[in-house]
Amino acid sequence: MRVHVLGAAAGGGFPQWNCNCPNCTRLRAGRLNGRARTQSSICVQGLPGPDWALVNASPDILAQIRAAAVLQPNRAARDSGIAAVLLSDAQVDHSTGLLMLRESTRPLPLWCTDPVYEDLTRGNPILGVLGHFCGVERRAVPLDGSPFTIDGVPGLQVSAMPLASKAAPYSPHREHPVPGDNIGLTFIDTASGRRLFYAPGLGERTDAVDAAMRAAQCVLVDGTFWTDDEMIAMGLSRKTGRSIGHLPQSGPGGMLEWLAELPQSTRKVLIHVNNTNPILDEDSPQRAELRQRGVEVAWDGLEIEP
Template identity: 35%
Template sequence: MWLHVLGAAAGGGLPQWNCACTNCVAARSCSPLVTPRSQSQLAVSGDGCSWYLVNASPDLRDQLLRNPKLHPHSEQGLRNTPISGVVLTSADLDHTLGLLLMREFTPVSIYSTAGVRAVLSTNPFFSMLDRVPGQSQWGVLPTGTPIVLDGNLKVTMVRLPGKPPAYVSDEWRKQLDSEDMTVGLILEATNGRRAAYFPALPALSKETLSLFETCQVVLADGTFWSESELQSLQAGTPSATEMGHIPIGGDTGSLRALSNLSHARSIYTHINNTNPVLDESSPQHRVVLEAGCEIAFDGMEINL
């Protein structure tokens, strides 16, 4: 199984267009200590030829352009792609806006929970994925049940605590199952090796940690270092857990638990532009590495 981290930042990327935080200023100044990152995006393949996107980032076009393995092949005709489908972990804009970049008359298979499908089906923007009959094919996947997407890749959706995206109206929100809005993924190759992809992780339960123990690679939510990271920069902003992200640091943060996984390679992704771990000279960056964990970057490749 091949995993390509096409983007490792949270929404807005690094640098974020309207942000003058320390990391964004350093990234714009081409500091060797703070490397720019695009918004979180993963590509996975069970055979190295057929690829699935996990989510569809707003930066998807540039991410595909930078990765030749995901380019169309001229010998296969005018319109073709090695991308076999898209698996969505939520209906958040950061994970779905890139679908609108896939409207150019090429069939696309999209997989999600029933709740995520219900949210997106009410938005007329996504009708652009059906400019020709049968262009988009939606598959609703049950949580907790392994599904073989092709002969070489098995996917299991893991239900997580969550809520509908902020853009969903209050009236529509009352009709949705909040427990069907956010999932993590277990990706399994034919050789039995497994990877976890959890870009949004509200908490680390015993059940989730047990799942991680069955994996060789865990790509986990690294959005914030601390619970009050945004609040310390701008009053009135929500905390990390209020936004659905367990922080990395602190006594109840994810680092302590992930560093104790016995066999898994633990990698933080979906990292917010304000997170000090992005600065390679920071004590937080050093603490993560000394704990045996890693910090994802655009272009990171993982082979299992």
């Protein structure tokens, strides 16, 4: 199994176009030891080959495809290494890139849960718009943990589980979440049995998610905020990280405490990192703490073979 990180930032990317927080300001000025990042998305394959499953289609998808030679197999006049698209939620930063794929020469195979399908046909009708172009062939993601395979991506099984997080702002159940608004995904190499658990939006610890993370050789999980009040402290929002569905890294009950309880052999990688998060500064004390704990920060172009 091979995972290619296309984008590692949260919504807005890094630097965010209209943000003058210390991280964004210093990166633009060349005074921050860190990397620019596009919005969160990965692609996954089981066996080596030209085709991949695109997991979340960010608004930056065109730039990400241009930067990822693996998605340009060049077998025909019009071609792509994207065999199918799998969505973890209906958030803007994970779904609006679908519109950029409208020139597909065939309907896009799209895997998503029922609530996500509802949100993308009603609240934000992206799929209706695509119907005027390439269209989609929707496949339902089961929420009972049963494994499924994706046509065109051999050697790979996937299973999904509901996560405690937030639905998209345009969802009718934004304040009353339902199972399937947000899912964690386990990718399984059918030859080796090795697993990677992926959850870019993770707002609460549960026994089921803990078990899935413990069973995986690598976890690629929510790294949005360092502190729960990060955006409030900077005067950028009135909302805490937890209130919008993201478990902070630091503090009691935070992501770092959780990751520390996983087996020592587990590879731990943070993704969906907000532009305000101090871990984007590779010289920061927060980044030093991650290194001490054996926790990595994903970057655009990172390749993982669990």
